[in-house]
Amino acid sequence: MTDTTPASAAPFDYFAHVELPTPSLGDDEVRRLFAQTFGVEIDLRSLGSQQDQNFRVFARGSDVPLGVLKISNPAFSEAEIDLQDRAAARVADHDPTLRVPRLVAGPRGPMSAWWDSSSGRVHARVLENISGSTLMGSGYLSPAVVARLGDLAARVSVALDGFTHPATARVLQWDARHALRVIDALLPGETDATVRESLRAATTDAAATLTPIGDRLPVQAGHFDITDDNVLRAEPGALPDAVIDFGDVTASWRVGEIATTVSSVLHHDGADALSTLPALRAFHARRRLTSDEIAAVWPLVVLRGVVLVLSGRAQVRIDDANDYAASALDREYRIFETATAVPIPVMTAAIRADLEGAPDGGDTDRAWRSGPLLTLAGEIAVLDAGTVSALNDDGAWLDDGALDRAAAAALDRGAACSVIPAWEPVLTGAPRRTPAAPATVPTGATVWLAEPTALTAAAVAGATVADGTLTWTDGRETVTITGLPADATAAELPARTRLFARRFPSDGAQPPARVVPALALAWRTVVGDVGPALGLPASPGPRHPSDDLLERRYRVVADVQEHYYTAPPQIERGWREYLMDVDGRVYLDMVNNVASVGHAHPRVVEAATRQMHLLNTNSRFHYGGITEYGEKIAATLPDELDTVFFVNSGSEAVDLALRLAMAATGRRDIVAMREAYHGWTFASDAISTSIADNPFALETRPDWVHTVVAANSYRGAHRDADAARYAPEAVADIDRIVAGGALPAGFVCETYFGNAGGVALPAGYLQEVYAAVRRHGGLAIADEVQVGFGRLGRWFWGFQEQGVVPDIVAVAKSIGAGHPLGAVITRREIADRYRTQGYFFSSTGGSPVSAAIGSAVLDVIQQEGLQDNARDVGAHLAARLEDLGTRHPIIGRVHGSGLYLGVEFVRDRETREPATAETAAICDRLLELGVIMQPTGDHQNVLKIKPPLCVTKDSVDFFVDALARTLETGW
Incomplete structure (x- = not known):
């Protein structure tokens, strides 16, 4: 039944065995032959193969694999099987860090033998079972x-x-x-x-x-x-x-x-x-x-x-x-x-x-060796349709017709020709939501002529026209010009018509009209630049991959001032909820609460521009803007919060809020919630205990900072219904702090737990804690830097969700829509007490331009219904994310309200082990799919979803679809 002699001494020759049916031994036969040959009773599990038959085998009753049984196709000789085993052993010996399967030894020696089977004479051997999983299937590979x-x-x-x-x-x-x-x-x-x-x-x-x-x-x-x-x-x-x-x-x-x-x-x-x-x-x-x-x-x-x-x-x-x-x-x-x-x-x-480092031996272009096909007399207006071009301002990039209008304007000014060169990325007309890098680099030149223009006499001889396309060739090079009217001839090109000209080798493929930026340099190497063929200037062409702005950043900017992503796109424009890179790709921005009313909002731009024309100076001068803006902010708050300070950032706002509390109470001790981030100034950093921002946060707090447990109802010490225990425990902590001789100047926390990813504080938490700190003569400080100004949808301010009124409010980020602007709002008597510390001013906080921008932002939020949009679109987004959570166990919970949401990823829903590495990888995959997203939280396992307040349902659907695809296909 079995022996060790080869079925054939001759090496396999595929062309003598084109058809190779796979061995098809039944499970019972395999178990019987295995026991007879190797002396082991087994259970087995079939594995796939195209031309062999494979099983994972287990000693009878065991769940530990004995190895992989490989039944080789009868066409293969013993020498070839020996070759396979020796090659595997060679690799394993040469590189011990690689896991490679070797032949398994059984009770009767190496498990390798020939079997006489129902499929003929076949070779069977057992190889080590290497634990793990393959990349089989068509899921995503990073x-x-x-x-x-x-x-x-x-x-x-x-x-x-x-x-x-x-x-x-x-x-x-x-x-x-x-x-x-x-x-x-x-x-x-x-x-x-x-x-x-x-x-x-x-x-x-x-x-x-x-x-x-x-x-x-x-x-x-x-x-x-x-x-x-x-x-x-x-x-x-x-x-x-x-x-x-x-x-x-x-x-x-x-x-x-x-x-x-x-x-x-x-x-x-x-x-x-x-x-x-x-x-x-x-x-x-x-x-x-x-x-x-x-x-x-x-x-x-x-x-x-x-x-x-x-x-x-x-x-x-x-x-x-x-x-x-x-x-x-x-x-x-x-x-x-x-x-x-x-x-x-x-x-x-x-x-x-x-x-x-070079596509073709260092030559990145093919020189044009013939004369130009056109003779152009007069100015050639070269149009820039790229990301930073003014042609694309104010959302004009959405309209491909902007190119025709810009070209016509140049012709009206006297240009003989308007041209968009080949090989330079074009943003105008780009798609808004792109799950893959779009083709934004034209392989040819787009041309508008002021007057009908004849081809040169030499060119006419090699030109033909059919179906609105002129084709010229000399047998070596071919040039096509599309966009001609149906009745056009080779003699003349029409005026004021968008024409598109491409060049390519006559024996090669015609390039598509546009290609993805990553292939532009390679395409240009193969087909060349059409500009000189038309008598136009040569295009500078696409950037070489070695042109790395990031390296220059590393040389001049401090390493600790980090950037998003390991290999970030170079973002140079924004519009509404979109960000554009220099290659003309449009990304959906789902993380940028700084751009509260949307990137480049025209009313904000206009307000800033107009005020720059008028005045921008130290805020200690007397001008209308600071007063009018202060009145607008105060009007959004309870009546008693009537006095405004202006600063440049959230860090400064929190810092000033702490100083106000200290000045008003004559005390220095502050109580803060753990796991929060409040800023980078000395005082705001002192009360920040997020280990994601500072791994040594807790042990490096100064003695005047006291903390209470983070009131995180999902991940904290008390979860879900037990979260009601946080407030009484915080009150008890404050009482103990006071009993120890430290009278608090104030209690500070985010009114919605933003650093944790938008986790709502337990119901009534701030009511109890504010009452406790006030009972001991301290003040309640609300950090609204992330959630204030309508982001929560149902509430304009986060403290409204808790049914409280703080003594001091610190706000920033969204109020300037990206301009450095922050504010602290308090009661008049508290503000007046600051004079015990001297006087206060911020040169540019509340400056004429800052006040104009802040006022415009508040107007846009109120007049364009962005708080309502946050409520409605945010509810739709949350519902879709919740639905996604029913299908993917990695989603532990969806947090938040309005357009301040968080998706918390866990490896196990029971233990809630943070899926930190997975979250980072998911964010990288989302970037590939056209979505800007980043992690947050002490474990960096929460998606911080806080897009511009103008984001649409279509855009959030695109985001959820991209996230769903990522969770389904991998990261």
Whole structure:
């Protein structure tokens, strides 16, 4: 029944076994043969494979895996199986940090034998079960995971360098060197004509690049199947650290190792060709690619996609019971489609630029060698349609027609031609909500002519017109001009008509009208700039990836003054709830409560501009703005809060509030709630105990600061219904502080627990605590810096939710809509007591411009119904988030009110263990999907959702949809 002799001494040759039905032993037969051969009674669980049969096996009654039973396809010889085992051992010995499966030893020795089975003579062996999970499926792969895939491929390649074995002479269908032969063998059998022709065209393009350099590509032994299915990570969220399945080990082109790996990235959620760059970069860092290998990578990825599609579809036709192969068909076709979405020369230029710093040996442009097609006499008005252009001010970027109006205005001023150059990102007309980087870089020039303009005589000879498109070619270069009227001729281009001109090699693909910024440099390398062909100035072109403003920031700005994200977009414009980067991508801003009424609100801009024309000076001068603005703020508050101080920030506002309390009471001690953040000045920092902002917050408090437990009803000492205990305990703490001889000047806390992510204080909390501190002669200070001014929707001020009136209110952030402005409001008698400390002034707090901006912001909130919008849109957003929580256990709770919400992520809803790493990764994924979001809380596990108050339902739906996609497909 079993022996150790090989079924065949000859190495496998795929072309002699094009059809390879998978072994199909039944479970009972496998258990019987296993016990007979290896002396162990087992339970088993079937695992998928395209051409082998795999099981995870357990000693009978045990839940600890004995290993993975691999029943090899009968076509493979014993030498080839030995090759696989020796290659795995070589990698494990060379790189002990990698987890690699070795052959398992059983009671009768190594578990490896030939079986005479119902599927014929097959080889069975047990390999170590490597714990963890694969990346199988089409969920999202983060750049870090993609980079690790490339690094693993490089480490295995380095380990197998110099490894030899007689069986490496075998011929496998997955060997990149034989891809064209495999395609020739399988393509005629493809029954879908459309699929067949797509595969044929892609193969021809790949072969054109690969064939001339094939003989120069280095050859060595390799794994050649380090894919998402064949790596493991020890736990969810960790980076892969194990490589399994050495079934495709052979000798082939070395570059095939990384080509195979990156192809497996392409079917994952949100992946495109550029998603592979982190893997290529990591491979190149450890296993440097030659110039020829860089040229070969993408053709090999394309051919891998073709082979996957043909092989998978062929396997299903001959083995329709193979569910593993059938389930892979969609993702294999997605690999092919994604690989071919970018032309090979363009993707190769992008890879070369990323790895070597230049797309094509340092030449980033193709010179125009012919004469210009047009003779333009007079001024050429070059229009800037980019992110920082004034053309896009006041929301004009939303209207693509703004380009035509700007061009017409230039022509009216006497310009002979208006032009938007190629290769410079265009914001005008950009989409508002983009789950992927949009194509914002034009590959051609947009031109408006003042007068009808004839082509040069030489150009007319090579030009034709059809369907409103003029095409000129000299056989080497082609230029197209679209936008012509239907009756146009090649003799003349029309006046005051938007025309779009592109240039490309005559034997190459015509570029799309616009491309994503990350591919712009590569596309320009391949097709060139059309400007000189039209007699226009050459475009400066897209920025090179090495043009890194961030590095300059690191050199000049203190490290501790951090920025959002590890690799942040360069944001240079805002409008309403949107932020725009320099590449013309529009992001949804869901975190920016500073821009309370929306970015660049015209009324705020107008107020600031007008006042700058009039006066901006020290606030100690006498002018109307400071009085009028103070009256407006006071009118929003209870009557007794009638006196206003103006400062520059929330930190200063809280600092001043504390000084007022100290001056009014003649005391220095302050009681504050723990886990709160109040600012960075000496006094506001002293009462801040958020360990997210200062890990040593509690142990470094000065002796005049006393704290009470954070009244967090979700994560604190008392949760849910028990949260009613916080207030009596805080009162008892205040009584003990007083009994110890420290009379409090005041009690300070956020009126809505903002640092925790928008957690409401327990009902009645402030009523009891304010009463206690006042009973001992202290004052109640409300920190409204984050939640004041209508953000909570139902209440204009946070303290209104608690049914109390504080003695001092500190507010900032939203009141200036991004302008440095803060205020402290109190009773007249408290304000007057400050004179015991001297006098107070803030040079620019309440300055004419600050007062004008603050007044405009308050007007906008009130007159445009933004508090109502916060209530209505916030309720809709909260409901959608709550619904999301019913489907995803990582959502522990949705906190907040209005447009001050928090989504708290936990690893376990019972223990409420904070999902800190997951929250950071989720924010990074949301950025990729076009949403600006950041974590908050002491554990940094809460999404702080506080968008501009003008945010719409469509925008918050986009945010929730992006979050849902992230939770469903991974981060």
